[in-house]
C-alpha cells in the first residue's frame with residue numbers, strides 16, 4: 001500500500017484501459033471507500049450504478065460529444081460507474097435549504113468520487129471522472145427515477161497508458177492567510 005500523499009499525487013485521469021476484467025473484490029473495495037466518505041449531516045445522498053454490459057456502455061458513450069477525450073474511455077473500460085444522488089437531501093433540513101448554496105449533492109458526490117478514484121489508484125486501477133455529457137440522455141439510458149440526479153460517469157479498469165501529470169498552479173497563487 002502506498003502512502004496517502006503519493007496516492008494523491010500520482011493518481012492520474014486514465015482514459016485507456018487493458019482488456020482485463022476488474023475483480024469483484026476490487027469493485028467492492030471501491031464502493032466501500034465511497035460509503036465512508038463524509039457528507040452533509042451524514043445524509044449519504046449518493047447512489048451508484050455499476051455498468052459492465054457492452055451495449056449499455058455503447059449507449060452511454062453516445063451521451064458524450066465526439067470531442068470529449070473520455071468518449072472512447074466509456075467504451076474501452078471494463079466497468080463504468082454512474083455517480084448519482086438523491087436531490088434535496090444534502091444541505092437541507094426538514095426539506096428546507098439551509099445555506100445559500102441550494103443542493104450540496106455535488107459536493108458530497110465529489111468527495112465520494114475522490115475516495116473511489118484514490119482507492120482505485122491504490123489498487124492498481126485507473127479511472128477518469130466524466131462530467132461533460134448529455135445528462136438527460138444518460139438519465140434515460142440508466143432509468144434514473146424522478147428526484148435523483150446523474151452527475152458524473154467514471155470509467156475504470158487497469159490502465160493501458162501512464163500519462164504525465166498536467167501542471168498544477170503554485171500554491172502561492174491560491175493560498176491566502178488571514179484574509180483573501
Ligand SMILES: Cc1cc2nc3c(=O)[nH]c(=O)nc-3n(C[C@H](O)[C@H](O)[C@H](O)COP(=O)(O)O)c2cc1C
Nearest residue numbers: 011012013068069070128129130131132133165166
Ligand atoms: C468534475 C470533473 C469533470 C471532468 N470531466 C471530464 C470529461 O468530461 N472528460 C475528460 O476527459 N476528463 C474530465 N475530467 C478529468 C480532468 O480533465 C482531469 O482531472 C484534469 O485534467 C487533471 O488531470 P489529472 O486528473 O490526471 O490530474 C473531469 C474532472 C473533474 C474533476
